Amino acid sequence: MEQKRKPSGAANREARPVKDIIKPAKTVLSKVSVQSALNEMQAEGVDSSPVTDQRGELLGAVSKNEMNRKVGGMGHDPKTEPVEAHVEKDNPYCFEDQTIAEAERIMLDANVPEAPVVTREKLVVGTTTLEAIAQAKEGEKPRNSDKSRWLIPLVCLMLPLGFGAAKIFRFLSRLD
16 A cells, blocks of 8 residues: 655645735725825835725835825825826736745745735735745744744845845855
């Protein structure tokens, strides 16, 4: 009788879809004013947010800094200026049926700690983070040290400082 082998942690991560580790997304509608979007983002405590249309389709993202600079600097009225004029369309996102490993690669390549998760029709279903991916990895293998306490914040600090994915991977491979 042939025994079936259980997949290893890495193989399991390769097969698990990213929709298994998403959290609800806080989005901004494209038709609201810049002031309304800034107020929503302030209330949520976020610096950027995905932007959707009425159906929930991802259009891109906006950041507080960019909107403040562009709207305030150009003399536009934030109460009447629509958000859709300030949407950045080249932001990374993941499809819900992609693997966790693929989502991790997308975020590391783009140097972002968080990305929206969408259906194949680009309807937003949630968001995922490098932290959630690291926690999913941690749950798949036996814990051999307490480095997870400082490793996730360290990677999240390295990304905005301009460390590329290759440098981060080299650094992490030396820790094991």
